[in-house]
Amino acid sequence: xxxxxxxxxxxxxxxxxxxxxxxxxxxxxxxxxxxxxxxxxxxxxxxxxxxxxxxxxxxxxxxxxxxxxxxxxxxxxxxxxxxxxxxxxxxxxxxxxxxxxxxxxxxxxxxxxxxxxxxxxxxxxxxxxxxxxxxxxxxxxxxxxxxxxxxxxxxxxxxxxxxxxxxxxxxxxxxxxxxxxxxxxxxxxxxxxxxxxxxxxxxxxxxxxxxxxxxxxxxxxxxxxxxxxxxxxxxxxxxxxxxxxxxxxxxxxxxxxxxxxxxxxxxxxxxxxxxxxxxxxxxxxxxxxxxxxxxxxxxxxxxxxxxxxxxxxxxxxxxxxxxxxxxxxxxxxxxxxxxxxxxxxxxxxxxxxxxxxxxxxxxxxxxxxxxxxxxxx
Numbered sequence: 001x002x003x004x005x006x007x008x009x010x011x012x013x014x015x016x017x018x019x020x021x022x023x024x025x026x027x028x029x030x031x032x033x034x035x036x037x038x039x040x041x042x043x044x045x046x047x048x049x050x051x052x053x054x055x056x057x058x059x060x061x062x063x064x065x066x067x068x069x070x071x072x073x074x075x076x077x078x079x080x081x082x083x084x085x086x087x088x089x090x091x092x093x094x095x096x097x098x099x100x101x102x103x104x105x106x107x108x109x110x111x112x113x114x115x116x117x118x119x120x121x122x123x124x125x126x127x128x129x130x131x132x133x134x135x136x137x138x139x140x141x142x143x144x145x146x147x148x149x150x151x152x153x154x155x156x157x158x159x160x161x162x163x164x165x166x167x168x169x170x171x172x173x174x175x176x177x178x179x180x181x182x183x184x185x186x187x188x189x190x191x192x193x194x195x196x197x198x199x200x201x202x203x204x205x206x207x208x209x210x211x212x213x214x215x216x217x218x219x220x221x222x223x224x225x226x227x228x229x230x231x232x233x234x235x236x237x238x239x240x241x242x243x244x245x246x247x248x249x250x251x252x253x254x255x256x257x258x259x260x261x262x263x264x265x266x267x268x269x270x271x272x273x274x275x276x277x278x279x280x281x282x283x284x285x286x287x288x289x290x291x292x293x294x295x296x297x298x299x300x301x302x303x304x305x306x307x308x309x310x311x312x313x314x315x316x317x318x319x320x321x322x323x324x325x326x327x328x329x330x331x332x333x334x335x336x337x338x339x340x341x342x343x344x345x346x347x348x349x350x351x352x353x354x355x356x357x358x359x360x361x362x363x364x365x366x367x368x369x370x371x372x373x374x375x376x377x
Contacts, residue, residue, distance in 0.1 A: 007234065014163050016230035017049070021219035023046060033057075033210040037184030039081075040212070044176040047237075048166040050219030052152065053178065055215070061145035061186065061209035063139065068187065070138045071199040072281040072320045075147045076101040078210075080197050081181035081245060084153065086167065090366070093153060095244035097180075098277035099359040102272055102322055103242060104152050111316045113150050140196075144207055147330050149197070153178070157240045159217065163232055164363060165240025168197070169218065180212065191279040191353075201212075242267070246360030252350045262340035263360055268332040270361030271342055272324040274354075277354045281321035282305070284348030288323055291341045297327070303347065321368035331363070 024046060034040045044050070059078055071077065079097035086092055095103070104112040115135050139145035156166035169176060185194035185203040194206050221229045243263065251258045262268050275282050288306055290299040301309070310324065311317050325342065334340055344356060 010232045010234035013230045014232035020222045028214040030213040037243040040179045050169045051156040052217040056213045059210040061208040064203040066201045068140045068196045068202045071192040071197040073098040083179040093242045095242045099244040105318045149263040163235040164238040241362040247355040249355040257343045257345045260342045266362035272359040273355040274322045278352035286347035289343040
């Protein structure tokens, strides 16, 4: 260890690994996705230091009777759960497709996967880009067509500078799996949980097998002086966690603050809320507050100033009815801060199926005793 300091040693090993390891990208396969409402498991390769996964989702559909209306969560809600499970059975990622899209936008500080209509696309119709998916494709016209979009599944926090969360996959023991759940609803009128939420007479059915092409990105460690392989042990013992799949419907009322608890014993770098009222994603929020220990108000916003703050951070709007707070520059250490909560106040009457969809972006050390994610109050 450098100077007897393990943190310094980790940073030195990280620097050596990033300086010497070739960047590898392996096309795992194009996997057939099981039918609506079912789960598909995809085995990853035991090779290198895993930093990231990319995937392309292609869904052949037929729209009948009337022009369809895409839901506010489409196309990302075609996958209702994305789950990456470590060799020891730990869920590194357990999140909905829509939540993952929002987090990816925040990570990249731009609406992920969307073309900004630069000159190469607008100057005379460039032939070398013929056929490229310039935006996520969510067809709405009657007839046969294809939903087509990309997702990014981060494993390391930042593959080129910060390897916290990377997984050492150079092992002959154990298996690493990516699992995805397919939405059971292609269309349901007035319901944003479905891929299409209308029109009332629209029909949408699969007209073939949906597929998911997966690429695995990893570093290939090289030996350096005296046959040493530089491996940053602290980074590899840290879990970069995307923890979601929580829907909380209790205590939602017009003008009443609902408290959402931050997870305990984590280093929280992002909190994400999506508000659904009467089955539709809604911007009906009058106030959002970051509260520590019940009475210390660290931050507060109304609806418009929170949305403009998010627009300026991301250089564009991400998703309707979605609010997030990032703590990247100063993580919330819940073991030190105590009870940390987001207070969300609706500005509309609560009717029908209504809930907050909640996700957190965290770090924690493998082997730590962790309580579950509280549903909120």
